Amino acid sequence: MNIFDIIGPVMIGPSSSHTAGAVRLGRVVNKLIDERPLKKVEITLSGSFAQTYKGHGTDKALLAGIMGYKSYSPEIRDALSIANNRRISYTFKTENIKGAHPNTALIHYFLEDGSEGSMQGASIGGGNILVNRINGMNVEFNGDANTILIMHKDTPGVIASVTNLMHWEYESLNISGFHLSRDEKGGDAIMTIEIDSNPPEQLISDIRGIEHITNAILIRRV
Missing domain, CATH: 3.30.1330.90 (D-3-phosphoglycerate dehydrogenase; domain 3)
Structure with a gap:
């Protein structure tokens, strides 16, 4: 609550x-x-x-x-x-x-x-x-948790690359919510990842370095 x-x-x-x-x-x-x-x-x-x-x-x-x-x-x-x-x-x-x-x-x-x-x-x-x-793309978050918005191309393996990075390099972070939106198959897409704790800025830089990702933005609790 x-x-x-x-x-x-x-x-x-x-x-x-x-x-x-x-x-x-x-x-x-x-x-x-x-x-x-x-x-x-x-x-x-x-x-x-x-x-x-x-x-x-x-x-x-x-x-x-x-x-x-x-x-x-x-x-x-x-x-x-x-x-x-x-x-x-x-x-x-x-x-x-x-x-x-x-x-x-x-x-x-x-x-x-x-x-x-x-x-x-x-x-x-x-x-x-x-x-x-x-x-213009559907997302779903309420600003109560630290939220990462990841803009990317809808390409096989992108979601796995992000979650594997968070698991192996930032194992203390716990994902509390996940949502994916895309315009069309193979087009532009947005991942919305909510996490319980406060992530380091380096995480965002690392995510931006993954192939097929165009941008990543950290929205800290508002």
């Missing part, structure tokens, strides 16, 4: 779902960006998020999380002006995302180096979140 389930999150703002959960969704994007300079974000809000985001400060909370602030950071109140000062362009729009949870945000980000990506997730209550799409 998450501590949020017992006492609720430590947070700035009126709503655990619309504020604390929104910050945590933004923080997932912050981890995906991995300290690279951010140029622009386009945020689509669906369901209840779309209806009440200004009154509940969801817009500020998402943007604060994207910039790396936490649910209890006082900077949340000034997130829009902070983003302006950092010359980060941002837009918010509302749209009914079919089949999405009522508190869903789709965040498309653009970096100074020309690269871009997207994350879709939902605030599901009590400050808890569920991330269900990265770069």
Whole structure:
């Protein structure tokens, strides 16, 4: 059981779902960006998020999380002006995302180096979140565990290479969750691996060195 389930999150703002959960969704994007300079974000809000985001400060909370602030950071109140000062362009729009949870945000980000990506997730209550799409592909994690996202080509042996590396070189790590998503057989794919403990950065470098893997990102607990 998450501590949020017992006492609720430590947070700035009126709503655990619309504020604390929104910050945590933004923080997932912050981890995906991995300290690279951010140029622009386009945020689509669906369901209840779309209806009440200004009154509940969801817009500020998402943007604060994207910039790396936490649910209890006082900077949340000034997130829009902070983003302006950092010359980060941002837009918010509302749209009914079919089949999405009522508190869903789709965040498309653009970096100074020309690269871009997207994350879709939902605030599901009590400050808890569920991330269900990265770069358009299905994933499933909640940010409560250290999570490794591995982008790769859907090629035989890639999963075995990753799990064998973790078993033989990092035997103290315990995998608590695994999910695989792919566009099509032989196409782009994403492995999502959740682990109980805090992995060393070297693990990510080692994974990136495996053939057919295009990138690996460690998302520490958000």
